[in-house]
Structure formats: C-alpha cells, structure tokens
Amino acid sequence: MKKFLALALCMAGLSRSAEPEVRLPASVQKLDLASAEGIAVLAGGRVKPLLVAATEGVQEIRGRAGLTRELGPMRSWFALALHGESLSGQKIIYCPNKTLRKEIGLDPQGQFASFDELASNAKLQALAESADEKDRSRLRPTPLERAARETRRRLEKFLDARAGATWRLLPGPAGLEGEWRLPQEVPVHEIAVNPALVGRVEAVRNLFAAFATGNQALFDSSARGLSENDLLTDSLSGLGNGQFLRTRPAHVEAELALAKFHPFRWAWIALLVSFLAAWISRSTADTSPPKSRAALVASAGAMGLAAVFLLAGFALRVFVSGRAPVTNMYETTLWVGFGVVLFGGPLSWIYRSRALLASVAAAGCVVFVLADNLPTVLDPSIKPLVPVLRSNFWLSLHVLTITISYAAFLLAMAVGNLGIAQVFRKDSEPFQKTLAHYAYRSMQLGLLLLVAGIVLGGVWADYSWGRFWGWDPKETWSLIAALGYLIVLHGRFSGWIGVFGTLMGGVLAFFGVVMAWYGVNFILASGLHSYGFSEGGTAAMGAFVAIQGAFAAACAARHRKANPQR
Amino acid sequence: MTTSSSRKSRILRNLPIVRTLASLKLAVVTMGSLAAILAVGTLIESRYNADMARLLVYDRWWFDLLLAFLFLNILFSVLIRMPLKRHQYAFGCIHLGMLVLLAGAFGTRLGGLDGTIEIPEGSASMAVRLPETVLRSYLDERFESEVPLDRSLVSDSGDLGPVPGFPGNGPRIVQSIPFSKIYQKTSPTPDGTPIVELALMAGESEPIALRLALDHPALPSRQDAASLHVSLEPVGSVAAFLDTTPNIPAALSLECRHGKNSVEFALGELVPGRTKNDGMLEVGVVEFLPDARIGDSGLANQSGNLVNPAVRLKVSTGNATWEEILYGRVPGFRFTGDAHPEVSWKIEYRPHGGAAQAPTLRLGAAGDSLLARCERDGRILAAFHVLPGRSMRLPLEGVHASVGTWLPRADLRDSCVEVDPAPGAALPPPAIRVGQGPWGAPRWIPLGGFFGWSEAGHRRILSHEERRTALPFGIRLDSFKVGTNPGTMDAASYESFVTVVDSLGAPLDTARIAMNEPLQHGGYTFYQASFVQRPGAPSTTILSVNRDPGRPFKYLGSLLAVISIGWYAAERLRKRTETPA
Structure with missing residues (x-):
C-alpha cells in the first residue's frame, strides 16, 4: 500500500516541477467570482455551469485547472478572454512531450510553450495534419503525430478562449437542446422582441466590464441576471407560446454541486482515515481482539462515510450525464474504486477481518487519489458520447459488469500483496491462509463478473457490430485476463499451487487486468474500442508494474528460501 | 443399467488418452498457451493492423486446432466425471456452456458470412465484399469462373494452381508474393484501349x-x-x-422575392409590358435584350440569339418603385447595387449546349x-x-x-516486387503471377489488378479481386446523414436511410440503419460500419453484412455458462461458514 502512496506522491511531485511565470494585470485578482460559477453555458457539446466549462477549458490549454496556482479556473477563464493578447506571447500552453518539443524546436526540458511560437510553427502543423490524414486513410498516426495533434487542439482552444468564442451563453431558437449563441450572434430582430434576451446580452457585456474594472457589485448583479433569468421562448422558437425557458436547468445545478463539492476527493480522504484507523487497531493475528476497538469502529465508520460520498458522487454524475458512469478511463477508475468498497466493505464485515478492511481502504484510497490528481491522463470532464456508445442498455450493463469485476481483482491483488508480504514475518502461516481464502473468493467473484461482462460484451458486439466475437484487442485482453484467473483457480483446484501460490496468483494475474483495462487503450491503442484511447501515464504505469513485479519476485525468493522442499 | 453405465465410465476413465485429455494440469497448460498466443496476436495488431493479426494468428489452422484442443479438454474433463454427483452439477453446466459456445464459434467459422457492402447515395447494390481473394476470368465482359487464392505469408513459386477459364493443362499460377509494391507501365498494343x-x-x-x-x-x-x-x-x-x-436550346428564368411574396418569369414571359404581382410586390418587364451589349448609347441588342441576355425591369414593393437591370451571365450583378436589399433575385441562365x-x-x-x-x-x-x-x-x-x-x-502492365509491410500502415496487396497462357510472357496481377487479351474474336480478362457474393435482394441508399453535437463538429450519429429492393429493383421495405440500430432482412443483418464523404461526390455508406449460423449456440452457451457460474458461486458462498481454506 505504501508503494502506491509513494508512487502517487512521486507523480504529483513530477507535475509540480518548475515552470515559467505568468504575468497578468493585478486587476484580475480583485473580484470574488463565486456568483458567476453557476451560469449555464454551452461548451463541448453540452450545457454546463461556467465553473465546469472554465475548469475544463483551462485544463485543456494549461494541463491543469488554473493559469497559475493562485488564479483558479474562473479567474483564468476570464483572463484568457480579456487579456488573451498579452497571454499569447507567454508560455502557458501545455506541451510536455519531449520528443515533440525537440522535433519542433522547443526547449526539450520545458513543459509549456507560448501561443505565438506554436501557431507559427510549420513543423507542428505538418505533424498534426499528417495525423489527420492518416486517420482519414484509416492508418494509425505515430505517437509524435498524435502528440502534435494534441498540442494543436490546445492551441485551438486557446485561440477560441482568446477570441471569446467559448462564451455561448444565449440559448438559440431550438431552446436548451440546440445551438447556444455568442452575444454577437443574436440577430437584432430577436433582441427587439424579447426583453429577457436584451437583459441577457446586456448582462454578458456588464459581466466582462465589471471584471475588467473590478466592480464587484456590477459583477454580482450581472452574474445573478445570467444565472437566474428566464427567457421568453416566443422569440426563440417563433411559436408564440408565451412559455418561459429556465436557462439553468436542474442538471446544471447538479453539475455545479458536483464541481464544488468534490465527493470523490472526500471519498479518498475518508478511505485514508479508514485505512489508518484499521492499521492502528491491528493486532498480530487477524482473529484476535483488536488493540483498539474505537479505532476499528472509526475505520468501519469512515468506510461507510466514503461509501456515502461515492453514492452521492455517482448519483450526481449519472444525473448530469444521463448515462452509466463508465464511458472513459476516469469513470471506469472511479467505478472500480467504488466496486472495491462495495465488495470489500461487506466482505470485511462477513469475515470480521481487519486485514481485509485495511486492504479495501488502501486499494480504494489509491484508486481515488489517482483519479483525483491525474486530470491529463484521467480526464474528469463529462463529454457527449461518441455515436457507437449512445443509448444502449446492453453496453452499459457490459461495461459496468466488466469494470466491477476489475474491482474484485484489485481487491484480490491488494489482499494478495498483504499475503505474500507475510513471508517476511514469523509464524504468519495461519494469517496467510486466511488471506489466501479472501483472495480466492475475490478472484471467484471477479471471474464470475468478468465472464458475465465478456458475454454481455459479445451480445452487445453482435447487436452493434454484427459479430459476437472478433479478436479485437480489448476483447482478447479481457479473455486473457479471464484465462489468467482461470489458470490460478484451476491450478489451486488441481493442487498445483497452494496458499502462497494463490496469493501470488492474485497479484500476478492482475497484470492481465492492467493490460485489458489500461494497456489496450493507452499502450496498444488499436482496435474497435477506439473511443477509450488516450495517452499519458505510461511511465507511472510502467513504474507500478516494475515495482509490483520486483516486490512479488522478492517475496517469491524469500518463500522459496523458507520452504526449500517446494 | 446403473452398473453398466458406471462400468462404461470406469473403462473410459482408465484409458490413458482420456485421462490425459481430461487432466486439469493439461487444461492449465492449454489456457496458458492460449493466453500467450493471444497476447502476441494483440501486439501484432498494435504494431501492424487487424488484418496482419488475422493473417498471422487468428486465421491460422493451428489456432483453430488449439481451440479444438481446448474443446476436447473441456469435453473430457466433464466426461470423465460422469455420472455427475449433485455438487458437480454447476461445474458440469459451466463447462457444457463453454462447449456450446465453442461449438457456436466453429459453426460461424464454417458457415458464417461477414462482409461489407458499399452503396453510394441514390444507388442500390447487392454485392457483398468478403475478406478473401479470388482469381476470376471474364469472357467478353461476362463472368466465366473463379478460383480461390490462399493468402499465405511467404512468397512461393512453382506450380501453384490452375487459372480459371482454362480446363486441363492450361495456364498456371506460377508465383505468389504476400505483400507487393506495384509498378505500372503502359505500352502500345494493337488491341488496347x-x-x-x-x-x-x-x-x-x-x-x-x-x-x-x-x-x-x-x-x-x-x-x-x-x-x-x-x-x-x-x-x-x-x-x-x-x-x-x-445547338441545344438556351434557357433563362428569373425570380424576384420580397418577404413572403415572389414573382417568376420564364423565358417566354419576358415581353415588354408584361407585369406580374404578388401582394405588394409588382414587377414589370420594360425591355428584354437576348444578346446585350453596352455601347456608347447604353444597352443595345446584337442578335436574336440568347447569348448575353439582359432584362430591364420596373419593380415596386409598395414603399418604393425603381428600375433594375439584370444580366443572365452575371447573376450576382444588380444595376442598383445594394440599394434594395429587401428584394432578392434568382437568375438561372443556361446557354446553348447545357x-x-x-x-x-x-x-x-x-x-x-x-x-x-x-x-x-x-x-x-x-x-x-x-x-x-x-x-x-x-x-x-x-x-x-x-x-x-x-x-x-495501349495496355497497362503491372510489375510487382515483394516488400515488407510497414508498421502502422495498411497492408500492401498480395500479388500472383500467371504463366503458360496465350498472353505470352508470365504476367503479374496484384490484388485489385487485371489484364485482358483478345483470342479468336473474343476478349478475355483475368482479374485478382476480393471475393464477392450476391445477396438475394438489394439495398438502396436513399440518403446518408451525419449528426453533430450542438456547437461542435463532433459526430453524434451516422444514419443510412435505405430501401430493401428485390432483384428487379422493386421496393420491399424501408429502414433506417444507425449505430446500434441494425437492419435485419432475409436472414442477413446490416450494420452501420463506416462511410465515405468527399466534396463533390455523393456520400457512400459502408454497411457490414453478417449471417451467423453459430449465433444461437453462442447465446445458449453464454447464458448457460453465466448462469451456472453464478450458481456455482452461490453454492460456494453458502459454505463460507466452513473453516477458511
């Protein structure tokens, strides 16, 4: 468990390396922007609160949610619209790929580049276009070309932000569902007949003026106008039905709550508390009375609290997106963490096991820390679905089942690690035996879910792609993962592997899951599951595999030394 | 009865081959090998592409053999335990489910169809392209016969099989290369094109x-x-x-629009004094010049031919009245410039010849x-x-x-050399060389290529193609649409609106095919797979076409396996009160 935390901290440390300073007028610091956070805006194909649009927008340009550490997303978003010209020459666009930097003539050590130097870089454009061309010809772009395209996307986002083209605050004739418009796009004849629209256009103008001049009262009143105004639909739809349109519907409220409350962050904090308390309450043998009963109760309570945070978080996310929360790497990571708590909590209760409780808390905590702190790898934004994933019951069921099986395997891996580590302690065999039993049960549960998930995937693929099975890398790796666990279970059944072997199996077979879950999308990046493809985190994942492998090898060596007859 | 069956099963159990095939350790080894081979397959797909992985792993005979071996392994692991005891029922059902599933997979492999059909907007097609290649012969542009070609991974030469259309000791395939680069050379021949x-x-x-x-x-x-x-x-x-x-007749028409009102003039109506009105809009023809020329004294007519038509009009909208001059060859020109933006004009002029x-x-x-x-x-x-x-x-x-x-x-001659496939690129096409025929020296035919020659007054063609099969009906693409998310260019949906037609083109059924919304007709299923959109050309939809006789087995096997795994797990969990491990 400690390894994970160290790794997470190490990665967090890496992303905080030295970076060039960003210069902005002092006026941007003046105002309190909280009143504008809930304004509804169309961004990335979806209506969302301004806070979320700003966070995602700044994240996309800067690689994290603020131009500087102090500035925050809202202030950065306003600054980009108002001081874009002066920011164009400053190194604020995230461009961390060393090979790309070298190729296009930037300092390979840096992480950022300025708009001016990137926009005029012909080599970057050529690489990005080559990636587009390869996509059109159904070929795979090289990592360098993909990195160039990623940088070009950040560049375009900066251009949009600088031009103010990201502030789509005014619903169009199709109402909330259709195209929203920039203030300058609204035709004069519409404004003339709809006083609410006049107010809204006026409010947008005042909002920027107030930010530029530091006028808090004007800022708050225009922000309030924009977040609370109802629009008469007459002029929008031409139907003359005299109805009002709430420009800030319930899902925008829910998303604002999600963005401000950070339930998944609170979940890992609660899980950390649960882990520490379980650790304090531990005694040498798992079944003997705990050293501190209060600590054990606290641990269980904290885990319960974490479960509440998670349920609240998922409920909000599902309400906002209107679909199952398993459509990208970030969501599946959350879902796996949730599964760990969902399975591990009751199992710890059934077996009355503190070791299990601690393993669950630790594994869950690591998962949520990663999800909360690696936004460039695990993108938390809620995006509209690609066509192939739209409105499908089987698909949701398939992905939910597969990823929840990963949770059971993660639990088996955590317990397995705890188990194999016991070789360094004396008289730990009974405890190891208990842990092996937990790991075995977890693997059985996981396998049940994984096989069910694969079959559901087959049903969906048959329905959607016309074949039940097609040796697509994602399909194939989920089968390989299942085969890995089948080997462990059959090996145990045939007597080939014993207690230590089962624990080790739980640890090593998880590599198959890592590959099926992360590797196919991030390393192989081929096949039909292309909507999940992404980049980044390879070094961290490599470090995890290396450390885990080395630890398993050390335990195996120690085990062999202690039991030479095997 | 019981004694006889138990004796039978005892005899069976004692056969060494049965004991080996049913052994758990062999199962572990088989599953391990399968996992390792599959992992290599995915790495090949990642480095090259799915076609390469299929060629190297999934479509190889030994891969089928490995799956068949797994099938036997599972089969015997159940057989050796017959008759099953009560606590083994769940185990038996899981493995039976796997067997049915694998049987379904073999059924698909033997009798399934998995191809694609490409249909441009407004056309119909019944030809399904399959991922196999054939050498076909045509006589006077009519299909004569074909031979299937094996897609091997190594180049080969010698006698590799007959050429279609020549029975007996006729021309032969003399060389094949798996991946080729093609050089084309044109040379004059008396019977070329x-x-x-x-x-x-x-x-x-x-x-x-x-x-x-x-x-x-x-x-x-x-x-x-x-x-x-x-x-x-x-x-x-x-x-x-x-x-x-x-001398194709020229044509001219014009339309004037003001708010909701509009008036139209056809060529024959462009007579001085003719007036048309709609609401407050009134347009009258003052002068019509079929072949206008701007001279010193203003507009003058040169001839009666409709070469450079110009028309002088009097326009009234109720608020204002003015004179306008329009030219057929310059539809954007307004005599009054931008002075009357409330009125819009549409001029259509087609000169001689169309x-x-x-x-x-x-x-x-x-x-x-x-x-x-x-x-x-x-x-x-x-x-x-x-x-x-x-x-x-x-x-x-x-x-x-x-x-x-x-x-x-002229004649187009292909010349092929063997190349290595490049990582991340499409696979180069295979090529074969045919010799000993009436065409003289051996000739290369890459996939997608062909050549022809004349023989006793007939024209023959040999062509290396993807195998095609005809559906018993046709699919016509009426329209194709790509929907986008609001405010973005990201595709949100792909939809093909199609009509199923019989072989004579009569409509049978209409349907909308979209992602996750396939069309089922006559035992075939059509899925939205891809599309091609190029400026200036009609959209082409690419549908995948599928017929799978193994499908019921797969569903049955999956259902059986999942339910019985659940059953097995429930039984095990019930025993949780027993001493762990």
Missing part, C-alpha cells in the same frame, strides 16, 4: 499527375484534381466536340487524336486538339495542363 497521362499545375504547387483510361476497370476515366473535373470520353464526331456553340457548371476539362479520344474541351458555369470556354508534350494554359482556375503520354491503343 485509350490511355492518357497528364499533369496539372496550379500556381506554385507541385504538379498533380493523373492517368485516365477508357473501358479499363483498373483505371478511372474521370478524376477530380486541382479543383477541376477531368474526364476522358470517346468522341463520335470531332467537329461536334470542337464546336463551342452547340455545358457543365463546375470547371471541367473534358478529354475526347477520337481515333488517334486527343481533343480537349474546357467548360465552366454553363459555358464552353475553349475546345482544341491536344499536342502531347506541350503545356496548355487552360482558361480554368489558372491551371496549366500537360499531356505526357497519349496512347490511343
């Missing part, structure tokens, strides 16, 4: 090389390049092709000579004889064209 090679140069950019051919399926007879349509066509009458004033709207370079093959005609916006701009090797400045988009090769009767 016209081929022209030309280069287009627009501004500073690199010249674009085109090769057009007539009646030659391997080469196009029309292409789009440098914002021109370029085409090659046979010419019957040279004089008619070079005549820039052909020439193309878009810039077009039409090449005409007339015996040994090559002709060219430039057309644009309904006008023939120029028509002339082409001198090969001489650069021509075309009155189109500032493009220069230069015909490098003009062969009135």
Whole structure:
C-alpha cells in the first residue's frame, strides 16, 4: 500500500516541477467570482455551469485547472478572454512531450510553450495534419503525430478562449437542446422582441466590464441576471407560446454541486482515515481482539462515510450525464474504486477481518487519489458520447459488469500483496491462509463478473457490430485476463499451487487486468474500442508494474528460501 | 443399467488418452498457451493492423486446432466425471456452456458470412465484399469462373494452381508474393484501349499527375484534381466536340422575392409590358435584350440569339418603385447595387449546349487524336486538339495542363516486387503471377489488378479481386446523414436511410440503419460500419453484412455458462461458514 502512496506522491511531485511565470494585470485578482460559477453555458457539446466549462477549458490549454496556482479556473477563464493578447506571447500552453518539443524546436526540458511560437510553427502543423490524414486513410498516426495533434487542439482552444468564442451563453431558437449563441450572434430582430434576451446580452457585456474594472457589485448583479433569468421562448422558437425557458436547468445545478463539492476527493480522504484507523487497531493475528476497538469502529465508520460520498458522487454524475458512469478511463477508475468498497466493505464485515478492511481502504484510497490528481491522463470532464456508445442498455450493463469485476481483482491483488508480504514475518502461516481464502473468493467473484461482462460484451458486439466475437484487442485482453484467473483457480483446484501460490496468483494475474483495462487503450491503442484511447501515464504505469513485479519476485525468493522442499 | 453405465465410465476413465485429455494440469497448460498466443496476436495488431493479426494468428489452422484442443479438454474433463454427483452439477453446466459456445464459434467459422457492402447515395447494390481473394476470368465482359487464392505469408513459386477459364493443362499460377509494391507501365498494343497521362499545375504547387483510361476497370476515366473535373470520353464526331456553340436550346428564368411574396418569369414571359404581382410586390418587364451589349448609347441588342441576355425591369414593393437591370451571365450583378436589399433575385441562365457548371476539362479520344474541351458555369470556354508534350494554359482556375503520354491503343502492365509491410500502415496487396497462357510472357496481377487479351474474336480478362457474393435482394441508399453535437463538429450519429429492393429493383421495405440500430432482412443483418464523404461526390455508406449460423449456440452457451457460474458461486458462498481454506 505504501508503494502506491509513494508512487502517487512521486507523480504529483513530477507535475509540480518548475515552470515559467505568468504575468497578468493585478486587476484580475480583485473580484470574488463565486456568483458567476453557476451560469449555464454551452461548451463541448453540452450545457454546463461556467465553473465546469472554465475548469475544463483551462485544463485543456494549461494541463491543469488554473493559469497559475493562485488564479483558479474562473479567474483564468476570464483572463484568457480579456487579456488573451498579452497571454499569447507567454508560455502557458501545455506541451510536455519531449520528443515533440525537440522535433519542433522547443526547449526539450520545458513543459509549456507560448501561443505565438506554436501557431507559427510549420513543423507542428505538418505533424498534426499528417495525423489527420492518416486517420482519414484509416492508418494509425505515430505517437509524435498524435502528440502534435494534441498540442494543436490546445492551441485551438486557446485561440477560441482568446477570441471569446467559448462564451455561448444565449440559448438559440431550438431552446436548451440546440445551438447556444455568442452575444454577437443574436440577430437584432430577436433582441427587439424579447426583453429577457436584451437583459441577457446586456448582462454578458456588464459581466466582462465589471471584471475588467473590478466592480464587484456590477459583477454580482450581472452574474445573478445570467444565472437566474428566464427567457421568453416566443422569440426563440417563433411559436408564440408565451412559455418561459429556465436557462439553468436542474442538471446544471447538479453539475455545479458536483464541481464544488468534490465527493470523490472526500471519498479518498475518508478511505485514508479508514485505512489508518484499521492499521492502528491491528493486532498480530487477524482473529484476535483488536488493540483498539474505537479505532476499528472509526475505520468501519469512515468506510461507510466514503461509501456515502461515492453514492452521492455517482448519483450526481449519472444525473448530469444521463448515462452509466463508465464511458472513459476516469469513470471506469472511479467505478472500480467504488466496486472495491462495495465488495470489500461487506466482505470485511462477513469475515470480521481487519486485514481485509485495511486492504479495501488502501486499494480504494489509491484508486481515488489517482483519479483525483491525474486530470491529463484521467480526464474528469463529462463529454457527449461518441455515436457507437449512445443509448444502449446492453453496453452499459457490459461495461459496468466488466469494470466491477476489475474491482474484485484489485481487491484480490491488494489482499494478495498483504499475503505474500507475510513471508517476511514469523509464524504468519495461519494469517496467510486466511488471506489466501479472501483472495480466492475475490478472484471467484471477479471471474464470475468478468465472464458475465465478456458475454454481455459479445451480445452487445453482435447487436452493434454484427459479430459476437472478433479478436479485437480489448476483447482478447479481457479473455486473457479471464484465462489468467482461470489458470490460478484451476491450478489451486488441481493442487498445483497452494496458499502462497494463490496469493501470488492474485497479484500476478492482475497484470492481465492492467493490460485489458489500461494497456489496450493507452499502450496498444488499436482496435474497435477506439473511443477509450488516450495517452499519458505510461511511465507511472510502467513504474507500478516494475515495482509490483520486483516486490512479488522478492517475496517469491524469500518463500522459496523458507520452504526449500517446494 | 446403473452398473453398466458406471462400468462404461470406469473403462473410459482408465484409458490413458482420456485421462490425459481430461487432466486439469493439461487444461492449465492449454489456457496458458492460449493466453500467450493471444497476447502476441494483440501486439501484432498494435504494431501492424487487424488484418496482419488475422493473417498471422487468428486465421491460422493451428489456432483453430488449439481451440479444438481446448474443446476436447473441456469435453473430457466433464466426461470423465460422469455420472455427475449433485455438487458437480454447476461445474458440469459451466463447462457444457463453454462447449456450446465453442461449438457456436466453429459453426460461424464454417458457415458464417461477414462482409461489407458499399452503396453510394441514390444507388442500390447487392454485392457483398468478403475478406478473401479470388482469381476470376471474364469472357467478353461476362463472368466465366473463379478460383480461390490462399493468402499465405511467404512468397512461393512453382506450380501453384490452375487459372480459371482454362480446363486441363492450361495456364498456371506460377508465383505468389504476400505483400507487393506495384509498378505500372503502359505500352502500345494493337488491341488496347485509350490511355492518357497528364499533369496539372496550379500556381506554385507541385504538379498533380493523373492517368485516365477508357473501358479499363483498373483505371478511372474521370478524376477530380486541382479543383477541376477531368474526364476522358470517346468522341463520335470531332467537329461536334470542337464546336463551342452547340445547338441545344438556351434557357433563362428569373425570380424576384420580397418577404413572403415572389414573382417568376420564364423565358417566354419576358415581353415588354408584361407585369406580374404578388401582394405588394409588382414587377414589370420594360425591355428584354437576348444578346446585350453596352455601347456608347447604353444597352443595345446584337442578335436574336440568347447569348448575353439582359432584362430591364420596373419593380415596386409598395414603399418604393425603381428600375433594375439584370444580366443572365452575371447573376450576382444588380444595376442598383445594394440599394434594395429587401428584394432578392434568382437568375438561372443556361446557354446553348447545357455545358457543365463546375470547371471541367473534358478529354475526347477520337481515333488517334486527343481533343480537349474546357467548360465552366454553363459555358464552353475553349475546345482544341491536344499536342502531347506541350503545356496548355487552360482558361480554368489558372491551371496549366500537360499531356505526357497519349496512347490511343495501349495496355497497362503491372510489375510487382515483394516488400515488407510497414508498421502502422495498411497492408500492401498480395500479388500472383500467371504463366503458360496465350498472353505470352508470365504476367503479374496484384490484388485489385487485371489484364485482358483478345483470342479468336473474343476478349478475355483475368482479374485478382476480393471475393464477392450476391445477396438475394438489394439495398438502396436513399440518403446518408451525419449528426453533430450542438456547437461542435463532433459526430453524434451516422444514419443510412435505405430501401430493401428485390432483384428487379422493386421496393420491399424501408429502414433506417444507425449505430446500434441494425437492419435485419432475409436472414442477413446490416450494420452501420463506416462511410465515405468527399466534396463533390455523393456520400457512400459502408454497411457490414453478417449471417451467423453459430449465433444461437453462442447465446445458449453464454447464458448457460453465466448462469451456472453464478450458481456455482452461490453454492460456494453458502459454505463460507466452513473453516477458511
């Protein structure tokens, strides 16, 4: 468990390396922007609160949610619209790929580049276009070309932000569902007949003026106008039905709550508390009375609290997106963490096991820390679905089942690690035996879910792609993962592997899951599951595999030394 | 009965082959090998592509053998435990489910169909392309026979099989290479077809090389390049092709729109004094000049031919009245400029000949000579004889064209060399070489290529193609739509609106095919797989077509396996009160 935390901290440390300073007028610091956070805006194909649009927008340009550490997303978003010209020459666009930097003539050590130097870089454009061309010809772009395209996307986002083209605050004739418009796009004849629209256009103008001049009262009143105004639909739809349109519907409220409350962050904090308390309450043998009963109760309570945070978080996310929360790497990571708590909590209760409780808390905590702190790898934004994933019951069921099986395997891996580590302690065999039993049960549960998930995937693929099975890398790796666990279970059944072997199996077979879950999308990046493809985190994942492998090898060596007859 | 069956099972159990096949350790080894091989397969797919992985792993005979071995392994692990005891029922059902599932997979492999069908908007097709290749022979453009070709991974030579269309000791396939690079060479032959090679140069950019051919399926007879349509066509009458004033009647119509009111004039209605009105809008013809010219004394008519039509109109909207002059050849021009934006005009003028709207370079093959005609916006701009090797400045988009090769009767010859497939790129096509035939020296035919020769007054063609099979009905694409998310260019949906037609083209059924919304008809299922959209060409939808006799087995096996795994797990969990491990 400690390894994970160290790794997470190490990665967090890496992303905080030295970076060039960003210069902005002092006026941007003046105002309190909280009143504008809930304004509804169309961004990335979806209506969302301004806070979320700003966070995602700044994240996309800067690689994290603020131009500087102090500035925050809202202030950065306003600054980009108002001081874009002066920011164009400053190194604020995230461009961390060393090979790309070298190729296009930037300092390979840096992480950022300025708009001016990137926009005029012909080599970057050529690489990005080559990636587009390869996509059109159904070929795979090289990592360098993909990195160039990623940088070009950040560049375009900066251009949009600088031009103010990201502030789509005014619903169009199709109402909330259709195209929203920039203030300058609204035709004069519409404004003339709809006083609410006049107010809204006026409010947008005042909002920027107030930010530029530091006028808090004007800022708050225009922000309030924009977040609370109802629009008469007459002029929008031409139907003359005299109805009002709430420009800030319930899902925008829910998303604002999600963005401000950070339930998944609170979940890992609660899980950390649960882990520490379980650790304090531990005694040498798992079944003997705990050293501190209060600590054990606290641990269980904290885990319960974490479960509440998670349920609240998922409920909000599902309400906002209107679909199952398993459509990208970030969501599946959350879902796996949730599964760990969902399975591990009751199992710890059934077996009355503190070791299990601690393993669950630790594994869950690591998962949520990663999800909360690696936004460039695990993108938390809620995006509209690609066509192939739209409105499908089987698909949701398939992905939910597969990823929840990963949770059971993660639990088996955590317990397995705890188990194999016991070789360094004396008289730990009974405890190891208990842990092996937990790991075995977890693997059985996981396998049940994984096989069910694969079959559901087959049903969906048959329905959607016309074949039940097609040796697509994602399909194939989920089968390989299942085969890995089948080997462990059959090996145990045939007597080939014993207690230590089962624990080790739980640890090593998880590599198959890592590959099926992360590797196919991030390393192989081929096949039909292309909507999940992404980049980044390879070094961290490599470090995890290396450390885990080395630890398993050390335990195996120690085990062999202690039991030479095997 | 019980005694006899238990004796049978005891005998079975004691057979060494049965004991080996049913052993758990063998199962572990088989599953381990399968996992390792699959992992290699995915790495190949990642480095090359799915076709390569199929060629190297999933479509190999030994891969089927490994799965068959797994099937036997599972089968015997159950058989050896027969008759099953009560606590083994769940185990038995899981493994039975796996067996049925694998049987379904073999069923698909043996009798399934998995291909694609490409349909341009407005057309119908019943030809399904399959991922296999064949060598086909045609006699006088009619299909004669075909032989399937094995897609191997190594190059080979010697006698590799017969050539279709020649029974007995006829021509043979003498060489095959799995991945080829093709060099094409044109050479004159007495019974060839016209081929022209030309280069287009627009501004500073690199010249674009085109090769057009007539009646030659391997080469196009029309292409789009440098914002021109370029085409090659046979010419019957040279004089008619070079005549820039052909006698197809010209036409003119105009429409005036003011708010919700509009009036229209056809050519015959453009008579001085004719007035039309709609609501407050009133338009009257003051003067009509079929062939106008601006002289010292204003507009004057040159002839009665509709060459440069101009019309003088009196327009009234209730608020204002003014005089307007419009020209057929300059539909954007307004005599009054921007003074009356409330009124919009639509002028349609087609001169004699009905020439193309878009810039077009039409090449005409007339015996040994090559002709060219430039057309644009309904006008023939120029028509002339082409001198090969001489650069021509075309009155189109500032493009220069230069015909490098003009062969009135030529043959296209492919020459193939073996290459290694490059990572991340599409696989190069395979190629075969056929010899000992009436065509003389052995000839290469790459996938997608062909060649033909004349024989006793007949024309024969050998062609290396993807295997096609015909559906018992056709699919017509009525329209294709790509929906986007609001405020973005990201695709949100792909939809093909199709009509199922019988073999004579009569409609049977209409349907919408979208992602996750397939069409099922006549035992076949059609899925939205892909599409091609290019400017200036109709959208083409690509549907995958599937027929799977193993499907019921797969569903049954999956259902059985999942339910019984659940059953097994429930039984185990019930025993949780027992001492752990």
